[in-house]
Amino acid sequence: MSTAGVGGLRRPFSLASLLSALVMLVGAVLLGTAPSSVLASALPPMVSGASGPVAYGYDGVPQVSSRTYMSPITRASSAAADSRSAALIGVGLTPGVATGFAAEDGIGGGARFVVNGAGDALDTTRITIPEGKFGYLLDNPSKAGVFRDSMGFDKQSLDSALRHQLVDDFGNATPSSPMVGGGSKFSVTGPITGPSGQTWNITSVWGVDPDGTIRLITATP
């Protein structure tokens, strides 16, 4: 088991074990053997729940996150479960494609954790875009031509678009590299369509700070 990740971006489980958990969960629900009270009873240590990080919605308002289906992932460590997950990878899911797990409510009501093919898990509740980034992207002459003038973004719509892009394109995130002073850095690239209807291929660069915060550093065409 890798423990290379820090805070919001980590690799606590193998992808195989996570997928096997999903298989077990689906099976249990179909068989009616997994009442929600049971599913919610054995959260793994990585999910800190009420005492954990504050979740922020796309509107930037802190939200209280709620737990739902986390315990099956904990069960996924058995060899039998791993073999089932290997089969699942073979028939349906492609490594490198991000998979959202309804592990706990994240921003916008989506999955809290998103796992990519490398086994990195993105905790969407730890994503933050510092206030100053909007002025940088929307007013700086080297950025405004793209984000404001061409794509038609304002602060609110840009905030939403960048958060969605991180989640949607996490499957092809670059490997993390260490930052000077601590933490690590990665980027995601994908098309974003602005309110104007213009689409650009945007790379957004994110820092994972030592405290686990996933912080936007910059975005660029």
Add this chain to the structure above:
Amino acid sequence: MTASGMVELTTVVVARQAFRVRVDAAGSPQSMVVTVATDDGREWLFDEPGWRALCYGVAGGKFYWWSARHLVAMPVVQEDGLAEVRTAEDILFAYATGRDQWLLACESSVLLFDRGHEIARADLPEVIASVGWEASRLLVRDVTGETTTITVTDHGLVA
């Protein structure tokens, strides 16, 4: 602004060589067309990303310029070719640190290139606001006011 108003002409003289640079930014921010001509009849045409203005530098008798993602050092004598460096990040400042060696301060990282290949990098936690030199050390100040010192050697970067 009309398309013709987006054409900028700049003449740079290095030693006895004059470079006439024409930047047609009618396609910005997507792209801009850069034409560089010398008074001995040579001319080059480049299609460059158009969201950052073209920047210029002179070092060791060489004239160079860079766009958001591409650095080009123009030949001094007719027999020389172009020296080029391409990046995946926006270039803010470019320094010639040796023969065929370039130090690029990009938006949130510092990259060292040798003969067109990246040989070292320092990833910073924030966007770079300004850079300066103190002997062989690069002082990088980011937008939060934090300053990072990076020692530049022939073979790498030490942060």
